[in-house]
Amino acid sequence: MNNKILLIEDDLDLGEQTAFYLRSSGFDITWSRSALEALSTLGRDNFSLLLVDIQMPDMDGFELVKKVLLSNPQQRFIFLTARDNKDSKIKGLKLGGEDYVTKPFDVEELSWRIHNIINRQQIRRSSDLVIGDIRLLQDQMMLTFSNKQQVNLTEREFEVWKYFALNANRVLKREDILLAVWGESDYFLGRSLDVFVSRIRKLLNYSRNVQLETVYKVGFIFRVPVS
Structure with a gap:
């Protein structure tokens, strides 16, 4: 398992404590103390996951991630932040964040969140899924x-698409989707699901025969033609 993690955190005490605990948990941690240092590090090495502080003096975490995704659209990342508000969480999830962890956080819980994300990345995907006139390439997440x-x-978009594809033509409750893809169900994750659903609907404009229907106050039906 590739367990190389880049921690991007300007708070020296929190950064040192987090890096120490994650290393003791078996992760290969590189610690960058600024956004610019992180960009330089990313230019020299690859990481399975980034832990990104949002509030940094030289560049906020959102802008940093946007720059990273321009050169590496498949990069996975978790936001670490003291901003415990809805708009900030949704902004992070819209960028494709795997998670959004609010400070102060429990480092052991963070370790398990990282472990689960990396494990999902390492699951071998050996076959494509055909969804009407759409093909989900599981090995390439495309x-x-x-x-x-x-x-x-x-990664998260792939998991949502896969869940819909494997449960086509049946009513899917919102809470069931959240539990299957995120492992928990709450208001903020429900809002992030809405973001993913909106993107899926836009992509379905490329399809001639697949639709995503809303079931009022319940969830969705992923309509796929049956041959």
């Missing part, structure tokens, strides 16, 4: 459409 359009997915 969608291909009949018009030759190709779309790369984040």
Whole structure:
């Protein structure tokens, strides 16, 4: 398992404590104390996951992640922040964040969150899923459409698409989707699910025969033609 983690945190005490505990948990931790230092480090090495502080003096974490994704769209990341508000969480999840951890956090819990994310990345995906005129390439986390359009997915997007594909043509309750993909269900995760659903609907404009229908106050039906 590739367990190389880049911790990007300007608070010296928190950074030292977090790096120490995660190393003792078996992760290979590199600690960058600023956004610019992180960009330099990323130019020299690859990491399975980034832990990104949002509030840094030289560049906030959101802007840093945007820069990283320009050169590496598949990069996984978790935001670490003292901003415990809805808009900030949704902004982080819209960028494709795997998680959003509010300070002060329990380092042991953070370790398990990281462990689960990396494990999901390492699951071998040996076959494609055909969804009407869409193909989900599981080994590449990519969608291909009949018009030759190709779309790369984040880890979380891939998990949502896969859940919908494996449960096509049946009513899917919102809480069941959240538990299956995120492992828990709450208001903020429900809002993040809405973001993913909105993106799925836009991508379905490339499809001729797959639809995502809303079931009022219940959830969704992923309509796929049955051959």
